[in-house]
Amino acid sequence: MIQSRYYLSIILLLLFTSCIRNSNENQLDTPYKIQYLELNDTLTFNESSSFEYKFRLPIFEGENVGILNQYILESVAKYLDIEKLNSYLSVLDKEELLTLIQLHTEQMALDNYDTDIEHLEMFKKMEIDSLHTFKDLIIIEENQESYTGGAHGAYSTNYTVFDLKKKKILKASDVFDIMKLTEIAYDYFLTERGLTKKQVDIDKEGYWFKDNKFHLNDNFTFDSEYVTFLYNPYEIASYSEGQILVEIPLFKVESTIKKEYKYIIN
Numbered sequence: 001m002i003q004s005r006y007y008l009s010i011i012l013l014l015l016f017t018s019c020i021r022n023s024n025e026n027q028l029d030t031p032y033k034i035q036y037l038e039l040n041d042t043l044t045f046n047e048s049s050s051f052e053y054k055f056r057l058p059i060f061e062g063e064n065v066g067i068l069n070q071y072i073l074e075s076v077a078k079y080l081d082i083e084k085l086n087s088y089l090s091v092l093d094k095e096e097l098l099t100l101i102q103l104h105t106e107q108m109a110l111d112n113y114d115t116d117i118e119h120l121e122m123f124k125k126m127e128i129d130s131l132h133t134f135k136d137l138i139i140i141e142e143n144q145e146s147y148t149g150g151a152h153g154a155y156s157t158n159y160t161v162f163d164l165k166k167k168k169i170l171k172a173s174d175v176f177d178i179m180k181l182t183e184i185a186y187d188y189f190l191t192e193r194g195l196t197k198k199q200v201d202i203d204k205e206g207y208w209f210k211d212n213k214f215h216l217n218d219n220f221t222f223d224s225e226y227v228t229f230l231y232n233p234y235e236i237a238s239y240s241e242g243q244i245l246v247e248i249p250l251f252k253v254e255s256t257i258k259k260e261y262k263y264i265i266n
Helices: 002-029 066-079 094-111 178-192 250-256 259-265
Strands: 032-045 049-062 121-134 137-147 154-163 168-170 220-222 226-231 244-249
Touching (some): 049 066, 049 094, 066 094, 066 137, 066 168, 121 220, 137 220, 154 220, 154 226, 226 250
Antiparallel strands (some): 121 137, 154 168, 226 244
């Protein structure tokens, strides 16, 4: 009985040690930390109109993450229609975010000063987060929603793939043989919509591709199972079509992955 307990203790100790080792290994896969900057504020302008802002943004800490923080900063400025940033800025903080919001509200007040609309309730919402990490690659997902007047609001989802080692944003053609991948993706695009290659005039089906020829954009992401390309409303179809996804099993595109990024298939 004592001997059985001894062996059981040894087994439990080995399992516990294994768990600790696995935990440490997982931490090495993501050599950075994330602090989130969150803000929910409403500013009034032109006496009776208001603009609501909601932001949830990651701020990265660690090696080789400067490109990520610069991207966050520039994305927020672009979203708020800020044309010029202070040259010394590289990381967004709450004070600077409030400054950008104030500038945006002031511009909205000027843009709507002479309108006949007495009361406007507008909003902008932006959430950015890290989605997947593969060795030196990190994929960022950016979701935006806004209403600035008109029949309906606007929304979009954008993926950005960063190579932290090269300190650059990757296009689909950097990771894949884009001609081969386009052929495979076109089959999935048609099949998911009940179309065939015999129906070559895809514009008659309501899709707006240049030269009436299917193409892939650079709004792509991948995980351990799929490569996904996303088209936002009005990009290749009407607003009523919503977001259009082309999702391809990763193993189907293995032959199109360039040698230096073959590790993503594993």
